[in-house]
Amino acid sequence: MRVLSFSEKGCIRKNNEDSFLVLSDHGIFAVADGMGGHRSGEIASATALRELEKLAPRLKGLTDQDLEGWLVESFAQANRVVYESSTTEPENAGMGTTLTALLVRETSALIAHAGDSRAYLWRGEELKVLTKDHSLVGELVRLGQISLEEAEKHPQRNILMRAIGADQQIEVDCQKIALQSGDVILLCTDGFSNVISDQELASEFSQPGTWEECLERLRLLILERGAPDNFTALCCIME
Template sequence: MRVLSFSEKGCIRKNNEDSFLVLPDHGIFAVADGMGGHRAGEVASSTALRELEKLAPQLKGLSDQDLEGWLVESFTQANRVVYKSSTTEPQNAGMGTTLTALLIRDTRALIAHAGDSRAYLWRQEELTPLTKDHSLVGELVRLGQISLEEAEKHPQRHVLMRAVGADQEIEVDCQAISLRSKDVFLLCTDGFSNMISDEELADEFSESGSWEERLERLRQLILERGAPDNFTALCCIME
């Protein structure tokens, strides 16, 4: 497996509140997009990923049946730590973070998710979204109250319905996938997915060239489009 990634502050933001985690020895990969003033977003995203990293050594002793439980507990622990910091440290008041994690072991992959950072699977020339945005606009689209086109310009498109550290308790979406040769997983924050449509992403992934070249073209495209937000992408390529 190869892992490629980039994380940039973009053209407007003064600092990067995105974070990403690559732990190939444990099969854990994750992206997080923090929110909150006075750099608290950076604190939230990095804190959440640090909790996953602390718990990662537990994976070596777990059976395949226990992997989902580990993911849920890791998110719960990250939520606990971020929420405590946001409610006890004035400089971190109101902070929170999205968190999307991929766990790979042998022939299985598991995705855990809270917020609007996304996971995609590229398999046999087809792109499949693996997550649903836990956002107000995402919910309105699922309910049929607004279209995808309206969602892109909706004034409340950044309002999250679920995030790590936002409340005392967190609900985590999890799913398991059987791995196949040549599968490619993409984890990305909304600064990436808001600037590149799923159709454009599939078209680029279909292009010739190396995965390094494909990701570099996507990175440059976001910058050319003004990159108003931090943007992060992490690709896990099954060989």
């Protein structure tokens, strides 16, 4: 498996509140998009990923049946630490973060998710979104109250319904997928997915050339479009 990534603050934000994690030895990969005043957003995202990293050594003795439990507990631990910091340290009040994680074991993978960062699967020239956005706008789309086109320009599209550190408990979406040779799993923050549509992403993935060239084209495209938010992408290529 090959892993490619980039993370940038974009053209408007003063600092990068996104974080990403690559622990190839443990098969753990994750992205997080922090929120909060001053520098609290970057503290929240980095804290959540640090908790995953601390718990990663426990994976060595686990069977495949135990992996989802490890992910749920890791998210719960990250939530506890971020929530405690946000409620006890005034400078971090209100901070939180999205968290989308991928756990790869041989021919299968688990996705765990909270927030509006995303995981995509590219397989056989088709792109599939593996996660659902835990946002107000995402919920309105699922309820049929607004269209996808309306969601892209909705003034409240940044309001999250679920995030690490937002409450004492966190609900985690988990799913397992069987991997195939040639699969590509992309994890990204909304600074990426809000600027490049799913159709454009599929088109770029279909172009000839290396994956390094593809990711660089996408990075430059976001910058050309003004990169209004921090943006992060982490690409796992199954070879």
